[in-house]
Amino acid sequence: MTGSPDPTAINSIAVDAEDVVTALEAGRRSGQDPVLRVTPPFSGRMRARLHRDGATEYDDEPAPIHVAPDALVTESAPVYPTPAQTEDDLREDPTVEYTRERHRERHAEAVDAWREAVTDHFVDTVTLDTPTGPHEVGVTVLG
Template sequence: MPGSADPTAINAIAVDAEDVVTALEAGRRSGQDPVLRVTPPFSGRMRARIHRDGATDYEDEPAPIHVEPDAFVTESAPAYPTPAETEDALRTDPTVEYTRERHRERHAEAVANWREAVTDHFADTVTLDTPSEPHEVSVSVLG
């Protein structure tokens, strides 16, 4: 059965947990604007895949739908750890001496902990910006 040009035909989006976490991290670390893209034709269940944002003027209609990675996590999701926060925590720890190597190791550990923790905060639904109206769909997280 062929899909539809109408994105409101979508009932649910499946997304890989790693794609969401990677997109969130890339947006915070590098200032890039990755999105999760849903590509037409549209049907009841669709897959959203990580995509580097930038191309928003698509020649073909219907255009793919871009969903910000933050839409896939709840407001209670932990904040991404910054190097400055890691340094502050390390410098105020009286049990260790600050070194650049220890800072690097602690920050890598903080990021790994964040990557694991953020997966406990996936949203059950997201709202898609469609040409006609906002459209809420359920989310299935894979992996």
């Protein structure tokens, strides 16, 4: 076995930008609890991959480390657009008439804009919850 069973061996995690954005969106749209999972054995640099929290139970030690996608973006990250907010914005626009089709288009545009904008708000470090307590690591964003 290469690596360590001790998650404090981790110095940094690499996350795919698309995985983080997808996890954030899934949590907001569907109420699911996606996470980015770091799977043992642990070493200095680890990859965190998209995973549905609770999808797999682990009896083996050490258990994987789960990182909430919200922990990977700053507090200043844009708020995910809801269909209701998009509808309100469209109805308040005096230059266009509200239609369901226009609402769908505007909401898709708002989500696309959010997906692009949120990638400017990734954190440089994140604190992992480990069996021995919190452990701060660097974050490298791929893609």
